[in-house]
Amino acid sequence: MLKGKFIVLGVTGGIAAYKMPNLARMLIKAGADVQVIMTKNAQNFITPFTFETLTKNKCLTDTFDRNFTYSVEHVSVAKRADLVMIAPATANVIGKIASGIADDMLTTTVMACTCKKIIAPAMNHNMYHNEIVEDNIKKLKAYGYEFIGPDTGMLANGDMGDGRLVSEEVLFERILTELSHTKDLLGKRVLITAGATKEAIDPVRYITNHSSGKMGLALAKSATMRGADVTVIKGETKVKFPDCVEVVHVSSADDMYKAVMERLDFDIYVSAAAVADYTPKTTAKDKIKKSDTDMSIELIKTQDILSAVSEHRKDGQFICGFSMETENVLENSRQKLRKKNLDMIVCNNLNDEGAGFGMDTNIVTVITKDKEIPLPKMSKSEVADKIFDYILEEFR
Ligand SMILES: Cc1cc2nc3c(=O)[nH]c(=O)nc-3n(C[C@H](O)[C@H](O)[C@H](O)COP(=O)(O)O)c2cc1C
Structure with missing residues (x-):
């Protein structure tokens, strides 16, 4: 279904990061080549090693990593990408992208990508409804970034509200929708x-x-x-x-x-x-x-x-x-x-x-x-x- 597709999965420092190996596994099973990029804070929740084992690709975490196949990594990844999904996307990373900040591997790659970019926010209810976060999302939408979720329900700290990351199945379906079929029913x-x-x-x-x-x-x-x-x-x-x-x-x-x-x-x-x-x-x-x-x-x-x-x-x-x-x-x-x-x-x-x-x-x-x-x-x-x-x- 996704054979030949190169998907960049950006994982940031939210508690829902623990669910992303499952999404990576679903994408791999569907035939995709998956490149995970983690922020420094995401690594407090889950290790790059988990993604590397599943995807067989080095998990990128550092813009200045001296890899030995010479290429400017964030640019070459950005050029190859068919789709970028950031899940979970923290309030922080949404704010950084909306402000044009590119100070780590993920935000730099996103900035260099011309393909479709889908952001799946996940955070506490009050953070999600903070006017600054709402403005940042509005701004990114205006620039063509697409959003999926969040869901409403029980959040990581036990509160009820908006801000739950949508399920891995829903994220997977969205990627399939974007990449797996020719759009022969477009406009119908x-x-x-x-x-x-x-x-x-x-x-x-x-x-x-x-x-x-x-x-x-x-x-x-x-x-x-x-x-x-x-x-x-x-x-x-x-x-x-x-x-x-x-x-x-x-x-x-x-x-x-x-x-x-x-x-x-x-x-x-x-x-x-x-x-x-x-x-x-x-x-x-x-x-x-x-x-x-x-x-x-x-x-x-x-x-x-x-x-x-x-x-x-x-x-x-x-x-x-x-x-x-x-x-x-x-x-x-x-x-x-x-x-x-x-x-x-x-x-x-x-x-x-x-x-x-x-x-x-x-x-x-x-x-x-x-x-x-x-x-x-x-x-x-x-x-x-x-x-x-x-x-x-x-x-x-
Ligand atoms: C236990 C814990 C859980 C967190 N969960 C979230 C979250 O779900 N969403 C969010 O926006 N920030 C969350 N944060 C705060 C982020 O980790 C923090 O804003 C960090 O700077 C994000 O870095 P990054 O966006 O570069 O990954 C959490 C922090 C802690 C300590």
């Missing part, structure tokens, strides 16, 4: 529906299904990495969507229908949600239904979101549905494609081992008006990539 607005709807029976009970949201997440990640602006309308899911995705939370099929209808200005819509076809006609809003008296539930049909979207279709929009079947998979899916006037339908058979709800893999056939492409068992991320490959082929 992609709308994805994901997860399960919940149809309330009474204040306690509801009807739902087994959709985990994993396929929707894979689609959202793939589209994001390929440069799209992604909006996800999600029902109940067990997964967390990346920060750079706009997420709209809904509950019932009707909520999802309304949320989609308000967002019809997409270029590509992929429906990966499991939406209830039927919902209780009436919901007992503040009274629990008693099983001995009024437990019979009258169901009514919900809006067919896909059909409604294709009825409102504008020129150039692409609509892809998912079809989950247990029998006559291809035939039923072809019918849905025609009936709902879709451009593409991705079908799978719940009875196939390795396909369907909650799994990390899927086995699908992609059907368009004139093509049927059966795909072998693959991870949901690979399926998502294939779906966008085929969508782009159809678009051209």
Whole structure:
């Protein structure tokens, strides 16, 4: 995924520095060449040796180190870098960079880099909200530096607040998003529906299904990495969507229908949600239904979101549905494609081992008006990539 990419990971003197060997390991596993640069204070929290063992590169700490392959190290590293990430970034280093100070290996290299620079702040809540720090961040953003996080939650000293370093997984995803894919969806607005709807029976009970949201997440990640602006309308899911995705939370099929209808200005819509076809006609809003008296539930049909979207279709929009079947998979899916006037339908058979709800893999056939492409068992991320490959082929 990151083969051939040279990533500079700047580590500064914050307590969260202890998490960075894990990020370095994830990047190495993905094929990247990782050059760690530590500030002097970072070495109070973790040793360069840890990074050297993981990355097989000398961890740079000193601008005036007399290495024996002659090159001006900070300039040569800066020239090779595909991306610089500073994580954790202290209030101090943010202030130094914002003020043009280059007095150590990290700040000097950052100053010499022309590639994308991403800063992941981590500090105490009051430090993060100090007006000077806020101004420094604003200034760096204006100069094109990008920021990720911080998160809100329990901080190192036990206080609650803003200033937690975002997780290593989120940092890794961000680097992947920047470097791993060609940006063939750049400028495209992609709308994805994901997860399960919940149809309330009474204040306690509801009807739902087994959709985990994993396929929707894979689609959202793939589209994001390929440069799209992604909006996800999600029902109940067990997964967390990346920060750079706009997420709209809904509950019932009707909520999802309304949320989609308000967002019809997409270029590509992929429906990966499991939406209830039927919902209780009436919901007992503040009274629990008693099983001995009024437990019979009258169901009514919900809006067919896909059909409604294709009825409102504008020129150039692409609509892809998912079809989950247990029998006559291809035939039923072809019918849905025609009936709902879709451009593409991705079908799978719940009875196939390795396909369907909650799994990390899927086995699908992609059907368009004139093509049927059966795909072998693959991870949901690979399926998502294939779906966008085929969508782009159809678009051209
Ligand atoms: C135990 C401890 C934890 C610290 N954690 C942070 C932190 O999370 N964020 C921060 O901005 N500074 C933190 N500091 C203060 C920085 O280490 C200090 O500002 C230092 O000058 C930063 O140097 P550097 O930016 O060159 O690495 C911490 C200090 C100590 C003693």
